[in-house]
Amino acid sequence: MTDPQLSAILAFLGGTVLAFLLTLPYVAWSYRRRGEFGLGHAVLAFGLLVYALALWTYTLLPVPDTTPAWCAENAVSHPQLRPLQFLRDIRADQVGRGIRATLHNPAVQQFVFNVALFVPLGMFGRQLFRRGPVAVIGIAAVVSLFIEFTQLTAVWGLFGCPYRLFDVDDLFANTAGGAIGYLLAPVLRVVPGRRVRQAPDVPRPVTTRRRLFGMLLDLLAVVTLGGLLQVATVVSLELLERPTPPSWVLGTAVPVAIVLLLVPLLGDGATLGQRAVLLRPVGPDGGKPSVGRMLVRFLVGSGGYFILSATAWSGLGTLLLLVNGVMAWRPRDHRGLSGVIAGLRVVDTRAGAETGAKVDHQDATLESGR
Structure with a gap:
């Protein structure tokens, strides 16, 4: 099993456990904020949980055994602070010509992945939390910066040395992904059961399903x-x-x-x-x-x-x-x-x-x- 596959499985399992633990407070919040439950809104909220854990698993896992000997040989001691370095990496890693060769370029794949990783954040920010473009892009930038500093500081000093690279280009890619996600957010409108029929403070009938x-x-x-x-x-x-x-x-x-x-x-x-x-x-x-x-x-x-x-x-x-x-x-x-x-x-x-x-x-x- 590859690291990305393991990260995806951990994110889904962790999201499921969290959803179970948070069901009661979420339902209580939904009835008070929206006036009713709404299955579609709950599905999106579950997706947000899984996505939040995916951010953690993909950016911080797997965690190596950061012993002094390992750190002496493998620690990431110098952050990448040159803007647009990814363009130089793409040219250096390019083998052959054409679209197929470009798609197999590891530097291209890494940049595209960093963009795609934050697309859901932009979509959830606009569709679930009703934020505007400036707020959504700002949230993407802040979350990306937090992740990069978490990597730079060896998870805020919990481990013996940094084992992931702080890369300024990741900030650009992640923020761009949040902006793209904001533009793609209307796609989530196809999820049924999101719309609220009445104001939250209007009483609803006592139905079988609700009981x-x-x-x-x-x-x-x-x-x-x-x-x-x-x-x-x-x-x-x-x-x-x-x-x-x-x-x-x-x-x-x-x-x-x-x-x-x-x-x-x-x-x-x-x-x-x-x-x-x-x-x-x-x-x-x-x-x-x-x-x-x-x-x-x-x-x-x-x-x-x-x-x-x-x-x-x-x-x-x-x-x-x-x-x-x-x-x-x-x-x-x-x-x-x-x-x-x-x-x-x-x-x-x-x-x-x-x-x-x-x-x-x-x-x-x-x-x-x-």
Whole structure:
């Protein structure tokens, strides 16, 4: 496997892991900034994550073993500070004539690669962040300069010596790539699901997909928080040479209590997943549910699933989760099994008590068209 192939694989795998960890905060940001999720926008955001890691892998990896002996023989001690040196390198490396010979010229390939590496930055800068040409080109120049100084300083002193070349021509090529990317950015408009239909502060109906999405985010939050707690605690206790608690305590019990019980009790009754998609439960009076109703919802809903899954009744827990999923689709108000038993409704947080009821009644009509 070549270095570029390895860098591409690492960038994609790293981007996937980061996307998993950042799903909940991204969804919460998207609903507050855009008013809704938008699959197309999420696809572009994932592409940005992979691209950001690709910049790191392609410019800094692979990292050699920078021992004193290696540095004495291989360290890049003199930066390339002559502007347009790449033109001299192209003439020096040219073998033969014609377009084919030029395309096989390593100096040409290196320059074209440095331009192409920053084309996505220009495209994302214009399409995702809505920046103008001056800002996009300036960002490309600053990012390129940061990378070059990172290479010059041996990753800011983390390694024994510089192992990549600081090249002033790379600044020119990267900045040109950002400018080209800005011009090519309209190509990304073909990605569907990017446009926002209404202003961010306008309440949306409580649909099946939105309810299920909130439930999925709750499960994701429990798994992510449980994993982070386990890693942090195990590493800390291992260093202190102390015994570690059972994995289900930190992996399940604590995150379930935080995400599905503590957050709703201390807030407006919504779980982390519901808060991300701007949903909240309300009692019969349209206000925050009572503690008793929230406890019933917890036991009949996702909390009951996790409790049963940790016992010999795991099959019953799976059945409970499926029933909750089905009942988030029917009845039409998407109350779910826990909502029906606890006597709760789910409304958009952007709607007041009266508006929330009105939006709920509109749900059946809009849902039939989805």
